[in-house]
Amino acid sequence: MRHRCRTDAAEVAELLITELVTNALVHTDRGAEVHASLAATRLRVEVRDYAARRPRPYVPTADDGTHGRGLVLVQELADDWGVDALALGSGKVVWFELDARRDAGPA
Numbered sequence: 001m002r003h004r005c006r007t008d009a010a011e012v013a014e015l016l017i018t019e020l021v022t023n024a025l026v027h028t029d030r031g032a033e034v035h036a037s038l039a040a041t042r043l044r045v046e047v048r049d050y051a052a053r054r055p056r057p058y059v060p061t062a063d064d065g066t067h068g069r070g071l072v073l074v075q076e077l078a079d080d081w082g083v084d085a086l087a088l089g090s091g092k093v094v095w096f097e098l099d100a101r102r103d104a105g106p107a
Helices: 007-027 070-077
Strands: 032-039 042-049 080-085 092-099
Touching: 007 032, 007 042, 007 070, 007 092, 070 092
Parallel strands: none
Antiparallel strands: 032 042, 042 092, 080 092
16 A cells, blocks of 8 residues: 555554454454455455444543544544444444545545
């Protein structure tokens, strides 16, 4: 991706992927799968886990340390994001999209 995108977009993508994978590993017990695709100037990343529970952005308090900021970061930095439920009992996919030409931060 670093060869096809602005450096700041690649750095945002790396941060958001790390956050979503961490969430999947911390809040589920069966691992996660990551899929990324780059079409023209749009990056889409999907992180699948096997828990049906839908994630919700959570605004942490000062007492939370560094925990609880993952989805807030995705919400603020991605151009689009969402959660797609999979067939009953097979989990969900949390995804985000970035315009690979933009500066870091919301479009």
